[in-house]
Amino acid sequence: MNQQVLEVVKVGIADFNIAKHPQTIMTAGLGSCVGLILYDNFSDIAGLIHVMLPDSTMARNKSFKEGKFADTGIKALIEQLEFKGVRKSSLKAKMAGGAQMFNVKSENEMMKIGFRNVEAVRKQLKQYNIPIVAEDVGGNRGRTVEFMIDESLLKIRTIQEGVTYI
Amino acid sequence: MEGYFERIHLDVLKEIGNIGAGNAATALSSLINRTVQMTVPVVNIVSFDEMMMEVGGKDEVQAAVFVQATGDISGSMFFMVPPKEADLFTQMMIGEQSKTVSSGDELATSAFLELGNILTGSYLRALSDFTNLDVNQSVPHVAIDMVGAMLTQGLLEISVASDQAIMIETILHDIDGLDRELKGHFFLLPNPDAYATIFESLGVKPL
Numbered sequence: 001m002n003q004q005v006l007e008v009v010k011v012g013i014a015d016f017n018i019a020k021h022p023q024t025i026m027t028a029g030l031g032s033c034v035g036l037i038l039y040d041n042f043s044d045i046a047g048l049i050h051v052m053l054p055d056s057t058m059a060r061n062k063s064f065k066e067g068k069f070a071d072t073g074i075k076a077l078i079e080q081l082e083f084k085g086v087r088k089s090s091l092k093a094k095m096a097g098g099a100q101m102f103n104v105k106s107e108n109e110m111m112k113i114g115f116r117n118v119e120a121v122r123k124q125l126k127q128y129n130i131p132i133v134a135e136d137v138g139g140n141r142g143r144t145v146e147f148m149i150d151e152s153l154l155k156i157r158t159i160q161e162g163v164t165y166i
Numbered sequence: 167m168e169g170y171f172e173r174i175h176l177d178v179l180k181e182i183g184n185i186g187a188g189n190a191a192t193a194l195s196s197l198i199n200r201t202v203q204m205t206v207p208v209v210n211i212v213s214f215d216e217m218m219m220e221v222g223g224k225d226e227v228q229a230a231v232f233v234q235a236t237g238d239i240s241g242s243m244f245f246m247v248p249p250k251e252a253d254l255f256t257q258m259m260i261g262e263q264s265k266t267v268s269s270g271d272e273l274a275t276s277a278f279l280e281l282g283n284i285l286t287g288s289y290l291r292a293l294s295d296f297t298n299l300d301v302n303q304s305v306p307h308v309a310i311d312m313v314g315a316m317l318t319q320g321l322l323e324i325s326v327a328s329d330q331a332i333m334i335e336t337i338l339h340d341i342d343g344l345d346r347e348l349k350g351h352f353f354l355l356p357n358p359d360a361y362a363t364i365f366e367s368l369g370v371k372p373l
Contacts, residue, residue, distance in 0.1 A: 028225040032322070052322070060327040101318075102319055142311040
């Protein structure tokens with residue numbers, strides 16, 4: 001019997017974490033939120049962040065979960081990966097999410113938050129010089145994502161389309 | 167957030183859930199011409215993840231109608247049911263077995279949207295009458311998707327101020343003449359600014 005118990009690291013909303021192969025790392029029910037994977041081709045470690053809002057300047061309190069915002073969250077995740085010995089210069093990214101779940105025609109900027117989250121993540125990655133290898137963003141469907149570290153594959157599940165890999 | 171709330175504040179919110187859902191139950195009852203029961207509301211101060219667990223987990227599929235409240239009290243409101251139960255509700259409304267919300271039928275979906283619109287509308291109207299505050303309801307929106315993906319939309323305004331939400335949850339159930347249990351969930355998620363307004367208007371000492 002060569003069966004391993006495959007452990008899945010689950011990342012909550014507005015949170016981030018890292019996993020080491022044979023673990024996989026996943027987050028469920030992404031709507032307007034963005035699930036961003038940071039990984040490289042050399043180590044067996046990857047990080048995932050479940051970004052809820054674009055920028056920490058939106059925060060009305062000084063204390064908040066770093067993972068909630070694209071700017072503070074991506075910075076914190078990179079630091080954690082570096083702490084585990086991953087080189088920042090070798091990092092790559094895959095992302096999914098940023099949907100608009102309800103077809104709201106509103107002046108309220110909060111209703112277009114999916115698009116803004118994606119743009120904010122792109123801006124941060126550009127700043128850190130991290131290339132986006134693959135993405136599945138926008139649309140109006142919820143997504144659950146799981147990253148297989150050894151294959152650098154992101155599994156994306158939606159209700160309508162089923163499972164795809166990027 | 168929890169520290170700022172005393173027993174009385176939670177009781178007031180519970181009463182809001184009670185009156186709101188009571189009114190919605192009456193509306194549903196006359197819409198489908200059957201008696202409808204409701205549970206005692208539950209008011210929970212929860213993390214976002216805990217909130218999604220309440221409805222069965224973030225990737226549990228539900229049919230939802232989402233409306234925004236604006237005016238003196240702003241916030242988000244959801245009427246959420248499992249897709250198969252949405253089918254039962256709409257079959258009672260349009261009397262057509264073959265058209266279902268879960269299969270994406272347009273007529274059934276728009277009937278479900280209207281159902282959500284009427285129920286959230288009666289809930290919010292009761293809230294407005296009870297507090298004597300102005301509450302307007304946005305155009306309703308419908309989706310059938312993962313709970314986490316949909317509920318997040320109602321948490322955005324809250325999340326700029328807090329990592330926790332106050333969830334006022336009421337369930338309609340025991341609908342007369344049906345051989346199976348039918349449950350509809352109401353979630354009212356007031357924006358952080360709304361609480362002071364609500365408590366002040368009801369003469370409860372401010373936070």
